[in-house]
Amino acid sequence: MTVESTAARKPRRSAGTKSTAGKTTARKSPSTDPELVQLLTPEGKRVKNAEYDKYVAGITPDELRGLYRDMVLTRRFDAEATSLQRQGELGLWASLLGQEAAQIGSGRATREDDYVFPTYREHGVAWCRGVDPTNLLGMFRGVNNGGWDPNSNNFQLYTIVIGSQTLHATGYAMGIAKDGADSAVIAYFGDGASSQGDVAESFTFSAVYNAPVVFFCQNNQWAISEPTEKQTRVPLYQRAQGYGFPGVRVDGNDVLACLAVTKWALERARSGEGPTLVEAYTYRMGAHTTSDDPSRYRGDEERMAWEAKDPILRLRAYLEASNHADEGFFAELERESEALGKRVREAVRAMPDPDHFAIFENVYADGHALVDEERAQFAAYQASFTDVEGA
Amino acid sequence: MTVESTAARKPRRSAGTKSTAGKTTARKSPSTDPELVQLLTPEGKRVKNAEYDKYVAGITPDELRGLYRDMVLTRRFDAEATSLQRQGELGLWASLLGQEAAQIGSGRATREDDYVFPTYREHGVAWCRGVDPTNLLGMFRGVNNGGWDPNSNNFQLYTIVIGSQTLHATGYAMGIAKDGADSAVIAYFGDGASSQGDVAESFTFSAVYNAPVVFFCQNNQWAISEPTEKQTRVPLYQRAQGYGFPGVRVDGNDVLACLAVTKWALERARSGEGPTLVEAYTYRMGAHTTSDDPSRYRGDEERMAWEAKDPILRLRAYLEASNHADEGFFAELERESEALGKRVREAVRAMPDPDHFAIFENVYADGHALVDEERAQFAAYQASFTDVEGA
Amino acid sequence: MADKMALAKAINESLRRALDTDPKVLIMGEDVGKLGGVFRVTDGLQKDFGESRVIDTPLAESGIVGTAIGLALRGYRPVVEIQFDGFVFPAYDQIVTQLAKMHARSLGKVKLPIVVRIPYGGGIGAVEHHSESPEALFAHVAGLKVVSPSNPSDAYWMMQQAIQSDDPVIFFEPKRRYWDKAEVNTDAIPGPLHKARVVREGSDLTLAAYGPMVKLCQEVADAAAEEGRNLEVLDLRSVSPIDFDSIQASVEKTRRLVVVHEAPVFFGSGAEIAARITERCFYHLEAPVLRVGGYHAPYPPARLEEEYLPGLDRVLDAVDRALAY
């Protein structure tokens, strides 16, 4: 599927590549051949990178095992949620399968006082921020629209309207700058989201105010059924330069590279160098959500090719080859996984339905006469049944 | 006024400039030192340009005088409109003073079957498209919201909501591609407009569908009272590359360069190479509109510096030095100018107020019961006065 | 030819017919191509009409509507899909300031025959932004027409009429009725686009509704009939214009009116209907026009939606209250 296929009837030549002063020319960089930052090959071999090695130079075997553990537990949690949806315990689930490295690597790069603005699939980032994973399930079960306090872990609620949160992130970062604080913000969004006007406006505002924000785009190749070619004809990380800040593409299935690049970007933010765009080149291995049927729009070969780049297997190969983890570690982690699954299952099943009056709660902070009136009518109406039943 | 001034309390280092594979770095290009395409110096000297000379290679003295005439008459028309506003004949006027070269150069580059999407200040482009200038005055007088048939001259109505028309232009261009036609579209917008999400979305759509559209941004340095630094920290033409198509900055006070660069961009569009962004670097010499008072936010020196780069004087110097125009030409043009002024003055003064029932006309193409009902009520109400007066 | 067809399928067939008969008709939206839309309303259309007629767009609603306007200026008749009700707002500016006003702005020179399809309403257990009913926000805006079918036959024909209309039409599809089946006679056009229809005759009170609430009102009428009350049910079909003549005729007979919609009552269609019908039927009404709809609160999480939405009991309660006057 080429980018021109929809519009052009006659053959059209592709964009030229010559470049002269005063003119920037589109770079032909097919998205299948990304120039990406990689520290671990798909086979788990550590490769040198002059620029980013320093950001993971001091990493200990313990920390490496920690990243592995994060990814494994996140995947386990995710699988549990998918099966809870199948069992009817959740209305919907948006799986992060395949994106563990992008999320754990970037999530672990954040500092406690940083602030995270997720979209709706950042279960791994939530994990890194210490949000209890069962809290993530409330909105998918339909008991609330966001079940945690954003300020407890500096992890904002999931945002479903694509792209909106990038502006909130930018504003929050403007506030950090105003306060003279040295923390930073990271905003997550997808390849599809890159087309939204709000995301472009967040680039503009963050550049103009030099806001300490990292835009972390997980390019998982798909926006529901649409491949990234329907959103852009050049790699997404290049978008940033036209707004005056750097963009970098990182191997999104390489947790070390994601950690290093995000640390670099967050440090830029902290030290007053303004925004950065990180494109984590990864793959949505599963369906868009449990409502989706990817067989309608993509073949198995693609997924299989990406399974060979699995972020968890990759780190495991490295851990094993470098003797950083033994059988005992993996066995213990397996037990921990099972326990997490069980805890999540039980927590979801025990999750109470909200009180009916919750409809009227929190519509306003300072109250509203109409809400009071409607609540009272609702109460009277509810009471009329009790009366009847009681009679 | 620096870009950081609003947000940062503590000193923040500026963006780095090193560039490595997989990372694009913000280019430091202060907008005061544009890398611009120029064919005529401010003194009217013709300078060579290997890339763009060919687009004006065959230009005849007659055509050069034509460009000069277009600019002079457009300026005359504009001045007349400003003074008609002062006299109370118009409610408002948005002057193009200083932007004549950008508009005439680009406007004359269009072909009859091309389609133009202006904002609200493109009086010079309208002139090139053959729109009767008096038609432009209707909306500023308050007798209509657009007084010409867009399809008569392939010149869409003025669009006031900033940025909206860039999407219409893109859609129209998608239609041209679908039709297999070889015409092109040009969309005008300002430096301020570059911040609107709609403009970014038009870049995305035009790139993905490889639509034959030229985005022509007149960077006149100001969006009402805000300098361009409030919209971007790098030159605007660079915006395009992140979307996968070329951007070029042209001296917007050099009519020859504007003509050449726009021809190049339109030819790219026609031959299937997709969108181009042209940033015409120019200056709004007057107020934003007749309602504006620029003395509140900018000094005279800036305007005076730009007066030295006046687009009309520049071409006149060239015409005179190259003996392409004599006294007679200038004298005749002066008479023509006067006549145009007079015609515009008279046409405006003679412009009738719209019929009251025009409120209800054209709300819908196929009619609407409520509009019919309200029109009837209005008629009855109006008639009640006649009755009274008649009685 | 009359087939039993689900409402979603009826729209699909109607779009297919339009693509077939008018080469200028285009389908645009997110995931409308290979996937056939998240509700499969455009299923198979790209396969049969190609990527140039059935267009998967970038994820940007303002861009979708804005480029559709440009395509319409070029002579096309785009039918654009907004994936869910709650995602129409990024396109709201293009709809309100451009789509709605271009015909008037151009003194009639420019027509924008664009249909904006919006699956709307709740009752399907969805997450936030997937269950809203924003029709009032479009009806208030002159230049737009707003319609909502309640059954497969209307879905089929109203879509035909909307596409043929030279005005922009906001087409609200009752998503929780997508799978309801009924007969669709694809030969005989049932009537004008903006005319209401009496779906059940009655004498004691008029229930007026559109889209997803028509079926509910029919159930209410059934239940009321068991208590010996004879309700008339009107399917309004159009929210702009509203067929006040038909409502008036019904109310002059029944003397009581209850309006039902999923959207919040405050500033909803019920307000306009109540105000205008009270003015038209001041001496006929035995009771004030009552409204049943959503509360002044964001659409709640799924496990609360049954309490939030008008249901059988709540409408019956309003009927009782109206009859008690």
Place this chain on the structure above:
Amino acid sequence: MADKMALAKAINESLRRALDTDPKVLIMGEDVGKLGGVFRVTDGLQKDFGESRVIDTPLAESGIVGTAIGLALRGYRPVVEIQFDGFVFPAYDQIVTQLAKMHARSLGKVKLPIVVRIPYGGGIGAVEHHSESPEALFAHVAGLKVVSPSNPSDAYWMMQQAIQSDDPVIFFEPKRRYWDKAEVNTDAIPGPLHKARVVREGSDLTLAAYGPMVKLCQEVADAAAEEGRNLEVLDLRSVSPIDFDSIQASVEKTRRLVVVHEAPVFFGSGAEIAARITERCFYHLEAPVLRVGGYHAPYPPARLEEEYLPGLDRVLDAVDRALAY
């Protein structure tokens, strides 16, 4: 301290006071800095409070509201300016799906104390998009509060209250009254933000209005008085919530109600008021609630606005009609 002050100046003074007393208050918008806004409402504030408190933003309304939300999450209290009514729509998505819903979405954990200032309404001879009255499009949306002052004193105090409110407030400023002067007592707060006020007592009929139409209604009442009719004039001040109790109290006395606003009548505030007051006062009303407002048409070019807008004669005509019942 009581000074005679223009309405625009009263808002300016109110903003100044807020900036002075609360370091978290910010002013954001296009041209609000050096220029002081196109109406000079923010005149001098950047000079006195600096570019970090009074912020000229990029030209992007969604960005303005979206970043204001982020700033509010960080603890700031942004007061954002939309330059004209017709330019609020690019921000509509952020307002409706984010600003309005964040408090409920977060179960009360997140408060967004943001004021969105919108100069609105016509009568100033402006070009397209500069004269609209879109308040109904915000009042329908739960989570927002919507107010509109009619005079300098209210402008001053309602702005204080809006900024202090922990809820988002859409603050509609009657631009054609910006230059009207009246006394403003900056010491004594006149009453709650969402309470209507009787600005003229009367017994024959109630005129209800807000913002720019209050002055007109007072003129109507004067004119009617000359014909021996004694009209009560209510300044509603708030469009969400609407102070129905005060309207009801007035209507129970006068038994007739005419609602006046510049916005189109169809789906406008008059509809909601008519519907609810008819329900509340069914046995008191001697005439249907009548509405005077804009027509179902785009706001017309300036030379037609006098015909489009409610004026003395049109309101008097409605009064006559209501009294004729």
